[in-house]
Amino acid sequence: MTTHPVPDTGPAAFLRRRTGLIVPLLLLVTGIVLGAGTLTMEVPANVASPGPRMFPTMVAVACVVFAVLLGVDVVRRPEPEQVTAPADGAPPTGAGTAAGNDTVATVAADTTGSDAENTLAPSRVRSNRWAVLGLVGTIAAFIALLVPLGWLLSGALLFWGVARALGSRRPVFDAFLSIAISSIVQLAFSAGLGLSLPPGILAGVL
Amino acid sequence: MESLGNLGDGFLTILTPMNMLWVLVGALLGTAVGVLPGLGSAMAVALLLPVTFSLDPIGAFIMFAGVLFGGLFGDSTAGILMNTPGNSTAIAGSIEGHRMAKSGRAAQALATAAIGAFIGGILSSVLVVFFAPSLAELATLFGPAEYLALAVFAFVAISAVVSESVLRGLAALVIGLAIALVGVDGMSGAARFTGGLPELFDGINIVVITVGLLALGEVVAVAARRGTTEDLRVMPSTGRLWLSRREIRLAMPAWLRGTAIGVPFGIIPVGGSEVPTFLSYGTERRLGSRRADSMFGKGAIQGVAGPEAAGNATAGTAMGALLALGLPTSATAAVLLAAFRQYGLQPGPLLFERASDLVWALLASFFVAMTVLLVLNLPFAPLWAKLLKVPRHYLYSGITVFAMLGVYATSGKVLDLVLVLAIGLLGFAMRRYGLPVAPVLIGVILGPLAETEFRRAMAVSEGDPSVLVSSPITIILYLVLALGVTGLLVQRARNRRRARTPRAVSS
Numbered sequence: 001m002t003t004h005p006v007p008d009t010g011p012a013a014f015l016r017r018r019t020g021l022i023v024p025l026l027l028l029v030t031g032i033v034l035g036a037g038t039l040t041m042e043v044p045a046n047v048a049s050p051g052p053r054m055f056p057t058m059v060a061v062a063c064v065v066f067a068v069l070l071g072v073d074v075v076r077r078p079e080p081e082q083v084t085a086p087a088d089g090a091p092p093t094g095a096g097t098a099a100g101n102d103t104v105a106t107v108a109a110d111t112t113g114s115d116a117e118n119t120l121a122p123s124r125v126r127s128n129r130w131a132v133l134g135l136v137g138t139i140a141a142f143i144a145l146l147v148p149l150g151w152l153l154s155g156a157l158l159f160w161g162v163a164r165a166l167g168s169r170r171p172v173f174d175a176f177l178s179i180a181i182s183s184i185v186q187l188a189f190s191a192g193l194g195l196s197l198p199p200g201i202l203a204g205v206l
Numbered sequence: 207m208e209s210l211g212n213l214g215d216g217f218l219t220i221l222t223p224m225n226m227l228w229v230l231v232g233a234l235l236g237t238a239v240g241v242l243p244g245l246g247s248a249m250a251v252a253l254l255l256p257v258t259f260s261l262d263p264i265g266a267f268i269m270f271a272g273v274l275f276g277g278l279f280g281d282s283t284a285g286i287l288m289n290t291p292g293n294s295t296a297i298a299g300s301i302e303g304h305r306m307a308k309s310g311r312a313a314q315a316l317a318t319a320a321i322g323a324f325i326g327g328i329l330s331s332v333l334v335v336f337f338a339p340s341l342a343e344l345a346t347l348f349g350p351a352e353y354l355a356l357a358v359f360a361f362v363a364i365s366a367v368v369s370e371s372v373l374r375g376l377a378a379l380v381i382g383l384a385i386a387l388v389g390v391d392g393m394s395g396a397a398r399f400t401g402g403l404p405e406l407f408d409g410i411n412i413v414v415i416t417v418g419l420l421a422l423g424e425v426v427a428v429a430a431r432r433g434t435t436e437d438l439r440v441m442p443s444t445g446r447l448w449l450s451r452r453e454i455r456l457a458m459p460a461w462l463r464g465t466a467i468g469v470p471f472g473i474i475p476v477g478g479s480e481v482p483t484f485l486s487y488g489t490e491r492r493l494g495s496r497r498a499d500s501m502f503g504k505g506a507i508q509g510v511a512g513p514e515a516a517g518n519a520t521a522g523t524a525m526g527a528l529l530a531l532g533l534p535t536s537a538t539a540a541v542l543l544a545a546f547r548q549y550g551l552q553p554g555p556l557l558f559e560r561a562s563d564l565v566w567a568l569l570a571s572f573f574v575a576m577t578v579l580l581v582l583n584l585p586f587a588p589l590w591a592k593l594l595k596v597p598r599h600y601l602y603s604g605i606t607v608f609a610m611l612g613v614y615a616t617s618g619k620v621l622d623l624v625l626v627l628a629i630g631l632l633g634f635a636m637r638r639y640g641l642p643v644a645p646v647l648i649g650v651i652l653g654p655l656a657e658t659e660f661r662r663a664m665a666v667s668e669g670d671p672s673v674l675v676s677s678p679i680t681i682i683l684y685l686v687l688a689l690g691v692t693g694l695l696v697q698r699a700r701n702r703r704r705a706r707t708p709r710a711v712s713s
Contacts, residue, residue: 020639026632027377030384037399044395050664052391052398055657059383066377073373074639127638131429136627139422142610143623155607162425162606166599167432181604185611193260195615 017078017124024071031063079124134165150200151190155182209335216566220574225268228261229571232269233578236276241284241590242601244424246293247277247521248537248647252416253608255545256615263549264567270545271571272578274525274538275327278479278518279579280590282319286510287312287591295517298483302502302509309505316587317449318457318507322514324580325461330469330522331572334529338558338569341530345555348531350663351674355683356533357656362687363474365645366694378641381632382649385410392654393661405621412544413616415650418626419643420537421609423633425602430634453507460490460508464515471516472523472535479517479536486516522572528553529565533652537644540651 015021038056138161145154159178160171168174189195220226232254239250250273258266278295285291285300286307299319306315348356365375388399389409400406449457464486471482490512494500502509524535525542532554534540546553551561558565583590593601613626636643660674667673675681 023377023635023639023641026635027380030381034384034387034399041396041398047394047396049669050661052394052396055660056387056398059380059387062376062380063384066373066380069373070377073371126434127430128432128434129430131432132426132634135426135429136631139606139610139627139630143620143627146614146623147620151611155611158610159603159607162603163599165429166425166602168597168599168603177600178603181607185607189256189611189615193257195256195259196618197611197615 014078017081018074020074020079021071024067024074027063027067027070031060031067034060034063081124083124083126131165131167135162138162138165146200147198148200150202151197152179152182152186152202153200155185158182209339212562212566213335213570215563216568216570217574219264219563219567220268220571225265225571226574228265228269229272229574229578232272233276233575233582234272236273237280237579237582237590238276238593239273240277240280240293241593242605243284243288243290243594244293244427245277245421245605246281246295246538247274248416248541249420249424250274250277251538251541251545252413253421253605253612255413255541255548256612258545259548259615263551263561264564266545266549267564267568268571268575270542271568272575274521274542275323275518275572275575275579276582277538278327278521279320279323279583282323282510282514283316283583283587283590284594286315286319288594295479295483297480298487299510299513299517301487302506305503306505306507306510311505313588314449314453314507315505315510317584318453318510319514320580320583320587321449322457322461322464322511323518323583324576326465326468326515326518326520327522327576328573329465330472330519330526331569331576333469334522334526334572335569338526338530341526342555342558345531348555348679349677350659350666351677352679352683354656354659354663354674355680356531357652357659359683359687360533360535360648360652361645361656362691364648366691371640374641375645378636378643378645379649381636382646383653385415385629385646386650386653393658403621405619409654410625410650411613411617411622412541412650414613414622414626415629416537416541416544416647417609417613418629419633419636419646421605422626422630423637423643425606425609426630426634427637428598428602430638449507457507457511460511461515463489464512465519467512468516468519469523471520472525473527474535479520482516482520483513486512525568525572529557529568530555532557534648537647540647543651 034056038053038060041053041056043051043053138158141161142154142158145157149157156175156178159181160174163174163178164171186197190197220229235254235257236247236250239245239253240247251270254269254273258269261269277293281291281293281296282299282303285296286303289300289304291297291300299322303315303319306312361379365379366372386409388406390397390400390407397407467486467489468479468482471479487509490506490508491502494502494506494508500506521536521538524539527533527535528539528543530553532543532552534543543553551557551564609626610623613622614620616622633643635641636646663673664671675684
């Protein structure tokens with residue numbers, strides 16, 4: 001994760017600037033799964049002529065075609081070498097933080113450029129892998145625990161874990177806050193709006 | 207004038223204390239979600255869908271009207287004060303808006319945005335009231351081939367126009383089409399890509415897809431950005447709360463021009479308000495440069511007024527297109543379509559006959575919601591900005607909790623939670639690598655429609671494909687589409703050539 005100079009050769013450096021290949025890879029897998037699913041599909045007898053297989057076949061072919069085109073595009077135009085500096089470094093580039101929309105980001109950058117705010121060399125987005133892992137892990141744990149543990153506890157765990165993954169550093173305060181929030185949700189939705197939330201191990205107490 | 211009478215009945219339906227409360231609650235919640243960076247009105251509607259389950263349809267849709275426009279009113283606040291627009295539709299208005307805030311005119315910028323949103327929304331709602339019934343009548347002439355043409359139009363327009371790279375737009379569309387394939391095929395009864403899981407026979411719920419792509423995807427993106435510097439200073443909202451006569455004279459034409467630009471884009475399925483807001487911004491900038499005292503670059507009030515009016519005007523007519531044609535032209539409309547289906551209602555020409563009281567109550571609630579929102583946003587916009595002072599990790603963990611709750615409450619299936627996580631990661635990957643999200647939603651919503659209509663058309667014609675281009679409506683639609691795409695490609699090629707030549711003085 002450090003930004004020490006890496007020679008721009010070798011497969012590691014090649015892939016580091018082309019992590020975007022994951023999207024065409026995903027498309028390719030989707031295309032193959034769709035293709036296999038279409039071939040093995042059980043079609044009821046005497047179905048009208050464009051049957052249930054036609055559209056999936058088209059989508060599967062489109063998946064593979066766009067996987068190839070996108071893959072070529074990513075390989076030919078890699079992301080910038082330099083990674084965005086971590087906190088208390090350079091100011092962020094562009095205003096399109098929210099949308100991730102190229103058009104919008106370019107237009108915004110185009111017009112703010114005249115302000116001489118930040119005209120650094122283009123840099124690669126820096127991804128905090130540990131934060132993402134913590135977040136995904138928390139959500140996975142929540143999903144696994146929701147039914148056995150009940151909403152109150154697993155919902156509190158979800159809030160606590162996500163807040164921590166996103167950078168909160170007050171675990172004890174967070175614990176009280178998350179219990180309070182999941183209790184409010186339980187009251188508002190279960191008692192107030194009549195939605196059924198799993199009670200879990202606290203079934204008798206509530 | 208039948209429309210006016212119907213609208214009057216609509217007002218009578220909703221002007222009860224209880225329904226007014228739902229408008230207010232919706233407006234408050236919608237504004238709150240809209241103010242948060244990265245979350246717009248589509249997300250607000252998807253997150254709040256489960257809240258409405260215990261309401262009757264009219265109460266629920268009145269609340270949605272508040273949420274929908276609340277999101278649009280709210281998203282400019284963060285953009286103006288922090289330069290982090292709440293949604294991509296607010297970016298155009300934030301460029302000059304943030305500069306106004308920097309030069310100590312934040313309050314005027316917020317007021318201009320709120321009044322602009324109000325004018326754009328009200329004028330387009332008036333148009334919807336008068337023209338939606340005729341549009342619905344026109345739509346009764348539509349057969350399978352015409353609906354297929356509309357869907358194809360939407361696919362191409364959203365993939366080509368919204369994203370900078372046509373390739374990435376189309377790839378996103380294909381992802382959406384693939385997701386929509388899961389489930390039992392309605393026409394033949396064949397189970398497709400369900401992996402034998404009965405939970406998947408009904409397909410993947412649109413709420414799961416929207417919440418995953420838009421909300422969870424954004425939360426993961428926030429996590430990934432942790433530790434990267436972001437300029438999160440909230441500008442103090444200083445300056446006069448009211449606009450001077452001179453400012454109104456500057457802003458009024460911009461509001462009206464913005465509305466005029468925004469209105470047609472609600473009916474054309476290009477995925478919402480990004481295009482009209484930027485068109486309006488460009489127009490105002492060009493007009494502004496003709497004046498000797500142009501404020502562009504220093505915080506021009508027209509640069510806020512135009513895009514804000516355009517954004518809300520588009521949202522208004524998009525609702526008209528959804529109600530009359532059953533065609534979602536934006537992500538928000540797609541989620542609302544899902545909401546209609548939850549209540550067993552199918553927007554489209556027949557809705558005006560079958561559920562006319564609901565339609566007119568919904569249209570009337572647009573006006574009420576807009577008025578409530580003007581009151582909520584004009585004087586209190588600085589208060590809303592206080593929401594941004596809540597630490598980001600609490601805001602987004604709250605959103606995560608609400609997202610998971612919403613998904614579970616919608617279906618009660620744990621599998622949906624797993625799906626929402628997977629789709630959230632997909633949404634993050636798309637954000638990270640510059641694929642637009644809107645085409646996925648349009649693909650999910652219109653994919654099944656396109657397939658059904660295609661097969662229906664082919665069944666009627668007994669396999670003769672010429673039926674697809676046999677009526678004047680279809681021919682016109684495909685011609686317009688071909689012209690538009692050609693024009694776009696020519697323009698992009700020209701831009702690329704210009705970019706390749708040594709950079710001249712930019713305009």
